[in-house]
Amino acid sequence: MALERTFGIIKPDAVKNGIIGEILTMIQKDGFRIAGMKMRRLAKHEAEAFYAVHKERPFYAGLVTFMTEGPVVLLVLERENAIARWRELMGATNPANAAEGTIRKKFAENIERNSVHGSDAPETARQEIPFFFSSSELL
Secondary structure, rough: OOEEEEEEOOOHHHOOOOHHHHHHHHHHOOOOOOEEEEEOOOOHHHHHHHHHHHHHOOHHHHHHHOOOOOOOOEEEEEEOOOHHHHHHHHHOOHHHHHHOOOOHHHHHHOOOOOOOEEEOOHHHHHHHHHHOOOOOOOO
């Protein structure tokens, strides 16, 4: 199986709670190589554009506010079957439904403040990675 890349975000709640290192350790122990990583605070227009697919949903405004309230860690992760494996490691969006040992089960506060984001399909990863990373920033 060929190597695949996916996109991830360690969200403001996890950064604020000081668990970046624990999440990165879980990622690396699961066999991912970190091909790109940077910490920054998202501008409102970036969060709006990034989450535009949810614009008509009732949670959109709150999501944009949440994602701009503090710094995030942006990641490009690589391994075989990276997209599916990252989704599995993150756990269900609602931490109450997440499997034991997943990031969201261990760290998420609730369905909205759920510590991490990840691409849900190859097409999404192909859009999300270049939204935040140029090819020269990836190893």
